[in-house]
Amino acid sequence: MFKITPMTKNILKNLITKKSTRPYPFVIREPFEESRGELYNDIDNCIFCSTCARKCPSQCITVDKEKGIWTCDPFVCVFCGTCMEACPTHCLHHKRTWRPVSGQREMIEMQGTPPKSKKKAAAKKEEASG
Amino acid sequence: MTSAQVFLALIAALFLAPLAVGVLTGVDRRITARMQSRLGPPILQPFYDIGKLLGKEPMLANHWLAFCSFLYLAGAVTSVVLFFLQADLLLIFFVQAVGSVFLVIGALTVPSPYSQIGAHRELLQIIAYEPLLILVIVGIFLATGSFKIEAVYAMEQPLLFKLPLLFLVLGIALTIKLRKSPFDISASHHAHQEIVRGVYTEYSGPYLAIVEIAHWFEIVLILCLLSLFWSTGVVGLVLLLGITYFVEILVDNTTSRMTWRWMLGTAWITGITFSLINLLWLYYG
């Protein structure tokens, strides 16, 4: 009908075999190949097309095409990888390690070279020539 | 006893014994962790816990908690001191009951449902283990002819041979007192249980530290009682204590927490049956 303390075997085995605890802060395990950690923009390749901002389900990316600023709120990002897949130039990547903890709010702001829009470029040209 | 002996006994009772129990609890937690395939806390963890608690901001839901926590400590300490002074066993038992009663009264003074339920469960634990302890003491009396501890030390043979079943009965009481599974019903180590931390719920910060220290003294007392069962040699005594404690940890890790109804029934029925058999055997055997 029932057994009395069948757990004993397991318990005693644990006592003499290796413990399963990973000594985390002292030994850091190699992250998996696929792990989606901190998001990171290879800003030089970014064309400020805003695709990532549109596709992001948390709406945490803002792209300022004028100034060439790509901003992401790391406290809102849910690390889903959608933006990375949508980016036409493949300049977005997830690092394999997680984003470090912090003591206050912060934004990720990256400054790149904004692509010259045709209109503006033309205007500039005019200026230069004029 | 000479006054030097008394002095030594006081030192042992007041300082060495609780320190030893602190380390023992640390070892206990370590072994438990290993049994669960974990690394576990440092051996000195119980002391850090106490130190941390002492340094916390005091906060109370009722002043009487402070009052009662000190009397709990006083009761526990006095009983241990009396033991080291080799007083009357039954008296020691009644003195430790003072501590337990104040722990409960303290918990009852707060109109908090968890604390109240914990206190009632603690009372039920008290009525479960108190008769058993009295019977163990009576067993010792029947074996030695006296309630005084010195009579035990005068024995030539370890008490264990005469009181094997009563040793098991003491084991039940020990499990209840150590708050170990299956009897961790009124306050468990951590709080994954239905009444949060039961009697301890409302004691916090320094007051919780006092309660924990008092609990150490209670453990000292009950281990001392255990030690009486092998009073003839130090090696046997240490072995007996070690094995008993290990078995306690084993039981803790291989059983669920039971309900108080189960506890009351089991403790009384098995405890009293075992005691009765052992006592009758002593009396007529």
Added chain:
Amino acid sequence: MAKTIIPFGPQHPVLPEPIHLSLTVEDEIVTQAVPALGYVHRGLEKLCDIRDYHHMIQVVERVCGICSKIHAMCYCHGLEEMMQVEVPPRAKYLRTIWSELHRVHSHLLWLGLFADGFGFEALFYQLWKIRERVMDINEATTGNRVIVSVNVMGGVRKDLSLEQIRWILSELELVESELKALESTILDDYTVKERTVGKGMLTKEQAYDLGAAGPTLRGSGIAQDCRQLNYAAFSDLEFEPVVEYDGDSYARSKVRYRETLQSIDLVRQALHKLPDGEINVKVKGNPEGEGVARVEQPRGELFYYFKGNGTKHLERLRIRTPTFANIPPLAAMLPGIELADVPVVVLSIDPCISCTER
């Protein structure tokens, strides 16, 4: 006589999630239990107004973090049916594999919490130790331990390599053998049975009338499992719904224990039969019209209702989760039990409040 009235929750160490029960007890016997909800309610169904239907995949995955994959699958499956998208077979198999892995980890998690509910700490820790292997499989194959985000409309985002398949099979072997080593503790231990057998009785009729779902329903002797609807790859796989007849907490835990082994077996079958081919198709257009979808979550039948209006925003998204269906049966189980059994009985329906309140 005065009553004891206890606020059980919203924060309570045995309840992993915030739910409140006002318990009235007498000598620790529960005479009345009134629930209060709303501590997790976010109103996320309404987010479909401002997030398009692709975004919503990520949102519904976060209805619940435990069986997240299955929410996303149900959502995608329902919309794909509405939009008449044919999902490639390999994607169907992959969805099945991950969803069953979620069931394994969810059941292991539950068995652990259940053990903790009746104070069996060592068992709790062992089960969670085993579960870490499944979490590792999740992370290694999808990139995240818990919320895997692999579903997209029209298929999945990640593929499995041959090497990964082999590794998963060997890990599952370990999970299975380690779990079986605990079988006698979970099912036969005296103290465990003492705490679970006969606790929280729900008869077959009650379970059916009150609308119970999943293991709660199957533990009362009704063999209903939405996987029999043959969504994803379930039409190709062999399985029988797990049924137990006693209707108590023990029966429910037995159902879950057996389902864990069953799911491991299903993953294995699916991995062996995994067809080659594409893993997703491009989905064009916007959903229009009405549709429903049902899949089997670890906790039971999950029901989605969609109403589209031809724009990229859904008109209405309605999610009915299994715990939502299991709350009325729970309310019927509570009166008359001991206070000490409240956690056991509450946990026995495997409550997921996050899902319930959305």
Added chain:
Amino acid sequence: MAEAKTTEKKIPVLATQAVENDNLKAEIRRLKSEGYRLVTLTCVDLDEEHVDLLYSFDKDLEMVHLRMQQPKSTPAPSISDILFGAFLVENEIQDQFGICFDGLVLNFENYLYLEEEVARTPFCKYSVIRKDAQ
């Protein structure tokens, strides 16, 4: 990535059976006696005046839906006296859409999920000020 085969789309419709306030309870009783199990209620906001209430039932994995058009201003009959399991979802709809249910066995009076701070029905496109259920 392959293109989805988008063979001439037709708008999917859900097969439902229309009911009125008056015969709702009778229908529910009929379904119950035929061995159907309540899955859930779904409330869909239609316009400023109306919502649709969908009652979904299941029997051996086959679903049946009843559809009832309900004016927002009048209370709908509660079926929780017939099927206790419905009380939770009816309370939810009270909270989210401001529809009142008559004869709810356990009535959270518009405060199942929401607090006093929330002044408007959150799930209606044309939100209304939440009323206290009487």
Added chain:
Amino acid sequence: MPDTLLFILVVVPFIAALGLYALRIESLRMVLVLATAVLLTGSSLALFSHETVAFSTTLLGVNPQPLIVLLDFVVLFIILAVGLSAKHRLIIYLAGAQIVLLAIFKLVSPAEATGQAMFLVDPLAKLMVFVVSVVGSVIILHALPYMKNHEEHLHLTTSRQPQFFAVMVLFLGAMNGLVLTNDLGNFYFFFEVTTLCSFLLIRHDLTDEAKANSLRALWINSLGGLALLIGLLWISLDLGTVNIQQILAQTPEAAFLLLPIGLLCFAGLTKAAQLPFQSWLLGAMVAPTPTSALLHSATMVKAGVYLFLRFSPAYSGTFFSTTVAFVGGFTFLAAAALAISQSNGKKILAYSTVSNLGLIIACAGIGTPAAIAAGMFLIMFHAVSKALIFLCVGTIEQRIASRDIEDMRGLYAIMPVTAIITVLGALTMILPPFGMLLGKWMAIEASAHNILLVIILALGSAITVLYWARWAGLLMSYPFKGRIYPESQPALTRLPLLGLIGGALLLSFYAPAIYNSLIYPAISALPLAMVDTVPATSWGILVLDRGSFPVIPLFLVAALGLFAAIYFYKLAGKVKPTGPYLSGAQTPDDASAYAGPLRQSIIPSSSNYYLEKIFGEVAINRWVNTAAIVLILLMLGGGL
């Protein structure tokens, strides 16, 4: 001199009773009661100065015997009349039988002829006189303001206080007579007077319940009276004497006398409300609280156990004695268990009384010197502590209009002084170094060779802790920020409480001294069959041959602990207050309420566990009563 003292102790109350009944003026009544109380207290204390055992054949030179005979019949006829008017068959038969038997006895009695010492002042008697006169006086004083309030609550037009105080005072005299007399015939008379007093006081409020309960008390006690009378007749026929000392002197040889002594003990059981006769005492709780305190816990019921202790030498060492121990022990355990299931404060006290008397009877049954000493200790400490708690409950009841302990939750906030006194009183019942525990300790140590008995005592002792500790705890249960109201009481209410608690503490402290001066001489003189060393004291430590109890040292340690605790209590007043833990659901404006379902703000409440299903009267009454009857039959059989 002892003559005068005896006169004051026994006769003056009778006279005062007449006076109280006749005088209907409140202030005069006050004076008279005060005077009687002072007189009684003074003379009972004065009695202690007479170290030697004193005898007296007459009272102030008058032989009261004929008067006693007359009064004896008067009492019996009153009982008969009560029975007739209530058409209570049992009472009629019992009273009738007693009248006939008494007549026979008076006709054949040899007692008067021998002209033996009529009164005996030995330590046991002194102890009892002390309990009756001092504790009794304090209770009667407390009754003065109590009864005034009581009648105001009842809106009585004509005061019934004259009767009340008359009976109360009369009772004191009867009790003193009962413990001092050395003549079993007179003993019977006083016994019947207490029965009658008890009856009158229980029905004092004249409610239907009171009347019914008083009749129950009357028939059960009359049953005891009948048993007593039969035993008496038997002994007088057999031995030719009813002089207690002579009986005791003869019994060891005349072992066949155990059955009549068994009958006397049976009477003791009914008077002490031992199982299965407990029902009359529980019913008696309908009476005004001073009555309960005086008759039904502090003094009258002690007449029953007094009988056991008095006759303990007669049966010591016999099988009968062992069965007495079991009867007492069983009542100790069963009544304690029954007390768990009660929430009515007075019923708890009633069961607790029954239980403690059981323990005393068990002590008498164990019959070693240490056990007898324990019994005497218990009589004294129980009387003081129990009277105190009764008066506390009475005081509380008049304030909160309930005697349910659940309603006393948080009493500290409205009656801080009374609450603390009550808690202290409860603690003196269960904790060392107080006297009750000392007695219990001696009892257990003395009974340790009787395995079954010691198991019973161990269980009973633990259960006793349960019902006292939870009561003590709930009195103090109030929220930190809750306002505490100062309490004002009439001096005659406050002083008796303070006096009794002070007395309880002091007596406990002086327990070794009391032992030396009073109990040691008593038990060393007893012709006990159980030869065992008599406990001794040294340095405030009570030493048995098997153990020791350091009373004074423990008191010192306790005082130290208490001072430390009070110090920290004071400090705690400055600590940050917080509400109780309520799972985080507390409402913003009141930390001790929580926001529950349906937007209600709920104040969580708690209730004790009464375990009705396990220890309830319904659940176990039948079993324990049957078991008790079997034990009593065994006891009487043991007398054969």
Added chain:
Amino acid sequence: MNMLSKFLQTSRIKSPWVLHFDCGSCNGCDIETLAVLTPVYDVERFGIINVGNPKHADVFLVTGTVNHRNKKVLKNLYDQMPQPRAVIAIGACGLSGGVFRDAPNVVGGVDKVIPVDVYVPGCPPKPEAIIDGVVKALELFAAKS
């Protein structure tokens, strides 16, 4: 005296008892927080115990989005924690409301109600990240006194 205060100081860092409150999380963060207690991560190594009672806790782990109902609970629990204490917000939801921040019944992150000392981003954060969070909170304790 110095030794004693030093001991108390060390103790504070060596014995952080945590209180975990699910403040409307999807369970993802909760199960990771619980996982941290289990053998594979075993934070009892650092003396961390999950106490489930604010009166005994030093570190408050909060997961999930704050809504109108649970914000009161959050505040209540925080108020019952004695000093010194630290609050750790876990996961995108606890930090800001995450993917749900625009949902009708969402107030926002934990710091809208109580001061947060450490933010642990992720959805859900890995158990290792949660351990990092607690370690960071301990640094705060060390600095505070």
